[in-house]
Structures are given as structure tokens and as C-alpha cells.
Amino acid sequence: MESEVNDIKGVVFDIQRFSTHDGPGIRTTVFLKGCPLACSWCHNPESQSAHYELFFNKKICIDCGSCNKTCPFGNAREILQDSELRKEKCGSCLLCANVCPANAIEKVGKIYTSDEIVSEIEKDLPFYENSNGGITISGGEPLLQYDFTIDILKKVKRKNIHTTIDTSGFASKEKFLEVAPYVDLFLWDIKITDENLHKKYTGAPLNPIIENLKVVDLYGTKTILSLILIPEVNMNDQHYKAIANIYSDLINVQGIRLLPYHEYGNSKNERLGIMNHDSYSEPTDKEMSDACKAIQKINNQIKILQ
Ligand code: SF4
Ligand code: SF4
Numbered sequence: 172m173e174s175e176v177n178d179i180k181g182v183v184f185d186i187q188r189f190s191t192h193d194g195p196g197i198r199t200t201v202f203l204k205g206c207p208l209a210c211s212w213c214h215n216p217e218s219q220s221a222h223y224e225l226f227f228n229k230k231i232c233i234d235c236g237s238c239n240k241t242c243p244f245g246n247a248r249e250i251l252q253d254s255e256l257r258k259e260k261c262g263s264c265l266l267c268a269n270v271c272p273a274n275a276i277e278k279v280g281k282i283y284t285s286d287e288i289v290s291e292i293e294k295d296l297p298f299y300e301n302s303n304g305g306i307t308i309s310g311g312e313p314l315l316q317y318d319f320t321i322d323i324l325k326k327v328k329r330k331n332i333h334t335t336i337d338t339s340g341f342a343s344k345e346k347f348l349e350v351a352p353y354v355d356l357f358l359w360d361i362k363i364t365d366e367n368l369h370k371k372y373t374g375a376p377l378n379p380i381i382e383n384l385k386v387v388d389l390y391g392t393k394t395i396l397s398l399i400l401i402p403e404v405n406m407n408d409q410h411y412k413a414i415a416n417i418y419s420d421l422i423n424v425q426g427i428r429l430l431p432y433h434e435y436g437n438s439k440n441e442r443l444g445i446m447n448h449d450s451y452s453e454p455t456d457k458e459m460s461d462a463c464k465a466i467q468k469i470n471n472q473i474k475i476l477q
Contacts, residue, residue: 177322178284178285178322179284179318179319179322180282180283180284180285180319181203181282181283181285181316181318181319181320182203182204182221182222182223182281182316183202183204183280183282183283183288184203184204184215184218184279184280184281185200185202186199186200186201186288186291187200187202188294188295193309193335193358194305194307194335194337194356194358195302195303195304195333195356196298196299196304196333197295197298197299197301197302197304198299198304198306198307199292199305199306199307200306200308200337201288201291201307201308201323202215202218202310202311203218203308203309203310203311203312203313203316203319204217204218204221204222204279204280204316205219205220205221205311205312205315205316206219206310206311206312206315206339207312207339207341207342207375208339208341208362208373208374209374210362210372210373211372211448212372212399212404212432212436212449212451214433214436215311215436215439216440216443216445216448217279217280217439217443218310219311221311221316222263222280223278223279223281224257224263224278224279224443225251225261225263225265225268225276225277225278225279225443226276226277226279226439226442226443227251227252227275227276227444228277229252229275229441231273231274232248232273233272233273235272235273237270237271237272238270238271238276240270241266241269241270242266242267243262243264244261247267247276250444251267251276251444252444252446253444253446254444254446257444265278285322285323285326288323289326289327292306292327292332293330296332299332303333304333305327305332305333305334305335305355306323306332306333306334307334307335307336307358308320308323308324308334308336308337309336309337309358310337312338312339312341312342313336313337313338314336314338314342314347314350315342317346317350320336320350321353324336324353325353327353328353333355334353334354334355334356335354335355335356336350336354336356336358337357337358337360338358338359338360340359340360340379340380340383340384341379341380342383344379344386347383347387348386348387348390351387351390351392354387354392355392355393356392356393356425357392357393357394357395358394358395358397358428359384359394361381361384361396361397361398361414361417362398362405363404363405364405364409364410364413364417365409365410368404372404384417384421385421388421388422388423388424389422391423392423393424393425394421394423394424394425395424395425395426395427395428395476396414396418396426396428397427397428398427398428398429398430399430399431399432400431400432400454400458400459401432402432402451402452402454402458403451404451406458406462408465408469411462411466411469412469414466415466415469415470415473418473419470425474425476426473426474426475426476427473427474427475427476428475428476429459429475431453431454431459432453432454433453434450434451436448437450463475
């Protein structure tokens with residue numbers, strides 16, 4: 172039997188229990204910090220940096236001035252509301268967060284060991300068994316913290332728990348092949364199918380994402396394609412046709428999830444001091460339903476999942 176040499180550490184920004192949207196059944200979703208993409212519509216902008224950082228919630232600040240008094244620069248409030256000042260000055264010393272009486276400054280990100288994650292997951296074993304659920308590792312991009320992710324997967328798989336990875340698809344082919352034996356399902360994000368637009372909006376090339384998808388498909392792992400739909404960006408027939416082509420090339424794909432863009436990333440951006448973030452409109456229910464029909468009109472064999 173393979174011995175446990177290490178208890179690897181990783182940075183986690185959230186653990187959601189009783190999740191029903193991140194794979195089959197009832198799941199525990201572990202959100203890891205760090206992403207190689209920088210999508211301008213990201214719902215979880217606090218996932219992008221691999222390090223811990225601070226949320227500042229101006230709405231609950233009572234303006235007591237304690238943070239400014241303790242900050243080495245004397246102006247914590249100003250620093251926390253300006254992403255450039257944060258980069259320039261803030262060393263994330265947490266002194267301001269420790270003295271804030273209103274909890275308006277919150278640390279995002281916590282170090283866990285893989286054993287601690289497995290212990291968290293085991294709390295909900297009866298729910299997984301009754302619902303065919305399991306664990307989902309999400310992010311950020313789970314493979315950015317590759318050693319941590321594969322360590323969790325190996326430990327969880329030994330307990331016969333279903334494993335899902337929610338991935339941007341952007342990591343080396345070798346890493347995908349190494350985790351694949353421990354993954355039951357990949358939720359595979361495809362944001363935009365035009366190569367130039369993909370680079371423009373996400374900062375990363377599209378091609379490796381599609382090539383990696385084919386690699387895990389050929390390996391035999393199940394996938395579900397996750398499409399975030401944003402009216403100004405990708406709700407058009409050209410995108411749907413490209414998605415249908417990608418889908419047709421896959422052997423083990425289980426279906427497509429259509430996910431409407433939500434504006435709630437905006438307030439998170441502001442809490443990170445990013446005030447000049449991009450804004451998009453949320454698709455209406457009718458636009459989502461039209462997108463579903465448009466994809467099935469191109470190929471009625473495509474399974475759209477709820
Ligand atoms: S984390 Fe430290 S340096 Fe940054 S604003 Fe707070 S007190 Fe100032
Ligand atoms: S310590 Fe907290 S409540 Fe007081 S001014 Fe700073 S952020 Fe606001």
C-alpha cells in the first residue's frame with residue numbers, strides 16, 4: 172500500500188458544505204486560492220491571487236480610526252480601498268484586521284493541511300452516501316496548488332468518496348494526466364471559443380484548455396462542460412457552434428451546464444480595493460432559455476444539465 176509521506180499544506184478561501192451545484196449529489200466544495208486566468212467577470216476575484224489578502228467592507232465600517240492608528244503607514248482605510256496602494260504599500264500584516272471592532276476588515280485565505288481537509292470532508296460522509304455526492308475541489312484553479320490537490324484526491328479516493336475537479340483547464344497536460352486516475356468527474360470551464368477574445372478577456376490562450384480536455388477525455392474521465400454566459404461577451408451562435416463541435420469530439424462528456432453571469436463579483440472586487448473593474452449585464456431567464464434552445468438546435472444530442 173502507498174505510504175503517506177507528507178501532509179501537504181495549501182491555501183483555501185472557502186469550504187462550502189451541502190453544495191448541490193458542483194457535481195452530483197450533496198457535496199463539500201473546497202475553494203483553493205490562485206488562478207492562472209484573470210477573467211474580468213470572475214465571480215470569485217478573491218480566488219485569483221494565490222496568497223491570502225484582505226476584504227474591506229466599507230458598508231459596515233464605523234469609522235473609528237483604530238485601523239489607521241495601528242497601520243505602519245497610518246492610513247489603512249485609504250490603502251485598502253485602492254488596489255494600486257495595496258500593491259505599493261500593504262504587506263498584509265493584518266494589524267488593521269486584528270483591531271477592527273466592526274469586523275470590516277477580513278482575512279481571505281487560510282492554510283489547511285490535506286489531512287485537515289479530509290477531516291472536514293468526512294463530517295458529511297452519510298450525506299454523500301445517501302445522495303451519491305462527494306468532494307469537489309474548485310478555485311481558482313485547483314491544479315495551481317497541484318501537490319495539495321493531488322494529495323487530497325489520493326486520500327479521499329482511498330475512502331471511496333466521489334471526486335470532482337472544477338477546472339479552468341489551464342495547466343500542463345502532464346498534471347492533468349497525473350490527477351486523472353483520482354478524479355471521477357471534471358467540470359470543465361470553456362469561457363470563450365474565439366482564440367483572440369479568450370486571450371483578451373481571460374489573459375490566457377484557449378488552445379491548451381481544449382487540448383487538455385481531449386487528453387482527459389481520451390484517458391476515460393467523465394467531463395461536464397461549464398459555460399458561463401455573458402450577453403456582451405459570448406451569447407452568440409458562433410460560440411454555440413464552436414461548443415457543439417468541441418462536444419461532438421468527446422467520448423466521455425456527460426453534458427453541458429449553462430451558468431448565467433452574476434454581478435456579485437463586483438462587490439467582492441470593491442472589497443479588494445479594485446474599483447475600476449469591468450461590469451457586464453446579467454442574462455435574463457429568457458436569454459438563458461434561448462441559449463439552451465440555440466445549442467440544441469445545432470445538435471439535439473447535446474445534453475443540457477440543470
Ligand atoms: S494589512 Fe497592515 S499594512 Fe496593510 S493596511 Fe492593514 S495595517 Fe496597513
Ligand atoms: S478599525 Fe474597522 S471600523 Fe474602525 S475605521 Fe478601521 S475599518 Fe472602520
